[in-house]
Amino acid sequence: MRLPRRRFNAALAAGLGLGAWPAAHAQFRVEISGIGATQLPVAITRFRDEDKAGQPISAIIRADLERSGVFRVVDSSGTLDERSAPAFADWRGRGADALVSGSASKLADGRFDVRFKLWDVVKGTDLVGQALAVPAADLRLAAHRIADEVHQRLTGERGVNATRIAYVTKAANRYALRITDADGEGGQVALASPQPIISPAWSPDGRQLSYVSFEAGKAVVMLQDVSSGERRSVASFRGSNSAPAWSPDGRRLAVTLSRDGVSQLYLIDLDGGNLRRLTTTNAIDTEAVFAPDGQSIYFVSDRGGAPQVYRMPASGGAAERVTFSGGYNISPALSPDGRTLAYVTRDGGAFRVMTLELGGGAPVAVSDTRDDESPSFAPNGRLIIYATRAQGRDVLMTTTLDGKIRTRLLSSGIDVREPAWGPYGR
Known part of the structure; x- marks a missing residue:
């Protein structure tokens, strides 16, 4: 199964665990397009x-x-x-x-x-x-x-402007994991590296980030404290360790491991113990995300011959297919109320962000770009941030769930990928 090249070909070299992080001068500006109803x-x-x-x-x-x-x-x-x-x-x-x-x-x-x-x-x-x-x-x-x-x-609804996002930038062959305001400005450099950084994910309380590091010569899942910069390895098994996703209670991670051959889903405690395998197939099972109630996990599998989004109990068990429109659907994300699925579909030679109401309805394309990746919901469920490519640069976009209002966060001289929207509270 071919997944987006930037995420799965990227590597992470030794970063700097910084107690006092430098400011992130991303120099963003905002362009609004579309008309709301x-x-x-x-x-x-x-x-x-x-x-x-x-x-x-x-x-x-x-x-x-x-x-x-x-x-x-x-x-x-x-x-x-x-x-x-x-x-x-x-x-x-x-x-x-x-x-x-x-x-x-x-x-x-x-x-x-x-x-x-x-x-x-x-x-x-x-x-x-x-x-x-x-x-x-x-x-x-x-x-x-x-x-x-x-x-x-x-x-009568809570805004999300005082929340934070994490994303990865590249400038002059240097990579940085940044934590900034929701508009992409301000904040700190959480990790700097000469090698790519991939798959950042926020803990439910916003105090930690997980991500994937290759500094040991293989993919390793890391945890990092947002305030202090202290970091540690959580999953460093034989083979690849990737795609961390937090359980809603913040006590465990779902990860993708190839320790037993093909990539499969596992649960692991934050101290690296109590490893438990969730899937047992001959297919590639990856990109897990928990439902907000913690009762089920959505993930990507090519068990049907091509990558699609599936759902199974969080404790493991039989999986049911969720996406049927399109022959290639990856990178699932769930809204905070669990009602809407965002994902990336391949449409011809283009990759576009889609939304799907899980209670019924047809998928809706919410982007007009061709190289979309990594959708992530705002904590109020009203916006999605994602990465894409425009005018020769890697950029971040936000969109309303119907795709009618899209905002481009434009940076000066840097490529921006891998966004993850943090929870309330800071």
């Missing part, structure tokens, strides 16, 4: 004195809300802050249903006092106002948290 029109004015803070707070909030696919930003010109009394008739004339404004003031201790207010323009009332005192290094995070508060107040 229903979007809430919101105005976000420039925050007073944000130019003195060193971060474009209002622009970060604007990009966050646009990327969600739920909001449409309207004309936001004008001078306003959280203390102002908005001319609601004027904002209604611009087509806004909601209005966000605020300020960023430097305090005597060097921190910044970031304030904002959200108004309901239709009713002419204020909905929420907050003040955050943050160090300069956390100004981006403060902007993301404001965007999440606006998202939740206006939709």
Whole structure:
């Protein structure tokens, strides 16, 4: 079974376990494409004195809300802050249903006092106002948290802008595993290597990452503490050790091992003990992912002659086929509510991200690119991040589940692959 070349031909050399990680200067910018069926029109004015803070707070909030696919930003010109009394008739004339404004003031201790207010323009009332005192290094995070508060107040659903993503970059034959904000900026370099890094996966509590390393001359599954950089081997058996996936309780990993010949699925504790084989076939079984309730595992197998997504009990047992449309389907990912499957299908010579409602329905193509890999759901289940290739570069994209709003995260001079969206909490 041929799986995506970047993931399965890549190798990981000895990395740097860093206690104090350098900042990740990915220099991302955002391009939005597509039109959503229903979007809430919101105005976000420039925050007073944000130019003195060193971060474009209002622009970060604007990009966050646009990327969600739920909001449409309207004309936001004008001078306003959280203390102002908005001319609601004027904002209604611009087509806004909601209005966000605020300020960023430097305090005597060097921190910044970031304030904002959200108004309901239709009713002419204020909905929420907050003040955050943050160090300069956390100004981006403060902007993301404001965007999440606006998202939740206006939709009733939790936003994901203050969460993190992990991904792998390549520049001048150097590779790095980066942990950044959900928009791909800020954060740290968690691991640096002259060799490729593959298959990062977040623990459910967001405190650890698993990935695959080749530094010992073969594929080895590693764990790394996100805060300290401490790392250790979990699976280093004879043959290949690959494709780690966390159980929902964070106590075990599902891994793909070839220790007994062909690649099969196993469960292993985080200390490397209590190894248990889940599949016993002559086929290649790989790319496991747990259902959110922990009762079943989805995986890829070529037992039917070509790679397809299957499902079986998490304790092992009979497997049932899940994907039937298309002759080549790989890289399954499950939404947090367990209702939607994302995967990559081969369509002619192209590889595209698809979604499938597991309760019934036809697969939906959510990308318009040709070299997609590694779909991963946001923790609210409303967005998918994936890797692809565009204009000669490896890039990251996010998409809504219907594919109507796609966001390209563009980097300067580096290739970006292997995204994994982290859980809530940081």
